[in-house]
């Protein structure tokens with residue numbers, strides 16, 4: 001699939017895509033800001049391609065002339081370089097976007113330990129809270145035409161005793177893009193994640209298959225099973241790549257028809 005190709009009609013979910021799109025609200029930023037393209041990228045697990053797909057979406061936004069900014073609100077696993085804390089995911093999103101804002105906006109919670117976020121935060125005596133993230137998001141949205149927010153781990157990763165990643169997506173109220181890491185077990189992980197998205201009245205804008213496992217057997221059959229069950233459009237299928245980059249992954253993703261796509265400049 002190339003950048004401009006429509007989604008393969010054979011691969012497109014036959015029953016569900018159209019009705020879902022008809023009822024989708026327009027992409028909307030919180031706080032009365034103008035409509036723009038924003039999404040919350042979640043995944044079936046950690047290490048399945050959320051950062052790659054988020055970067056690919058940013059790449060497409062930039063290629064289309066938008067002012068695009070990635071946000072990795074919570075990053076666990078940061079190291080000090082040149083006097084600043086760096087995290088691989090946050091750095092990759094920064095590289096793919098073209099609006100460069102202070103790191104404490106794009107990653108309000110930059111945690112050193114590469115552990116579950118609530119554990120990494122506790123180690124630093126920090127409590128992860130929604131308000132600083134939502135405030136930072138609003139600032140980013142005001143400075144950009146499009147914002148891509150990458151979640152952390154899977155959809156229900158705890159952030160504190162009473163707040164998790166799904167709560168964060170709900171508070172940001174963004175359309176969700178689900179990255180399915182194509183490997184054994186991904187069907188159940190996908191469907192459970194979608195149940196959790198729907199239970200929070202969030203819109204599943206679409207899903208991307210990422211071929212994370214080069215030895216996956218029955219890959220097409222798995223995708224077919226997902227197509228039959230996921231009530232949202234398949235936005236692309238990213239193959240396994242020896243040296244994956246945002247630009248290469250972007251060639252396999254098609255966002256035409258998503259709410260707010262392509263984003264208009266102010």
Ligand SMILES: Nc1ncnc2c1ncn2[C@@H]1O[C@H](COP(=O)(O)OP(=O)(O)O)[C@@H](O)[C@H]1O
Nearest residue numbers: 046047048049050051052211238239240241244
């Ligand atoms: N399609 C792919 N082909 C090859 N390697 C991939 C692919 N997608 C992701 N990877 C690699 O897998 C690892 C995890 O991907 P990443 O995007 O960081 O996942 P997540 O953000 O879900 O933790 C990275 O090293 C990335 O380069």
Ligand SMILES: [Mg+2]
Nearest residue numbers: 050051089150
């Ligand atoms: Mg990531």
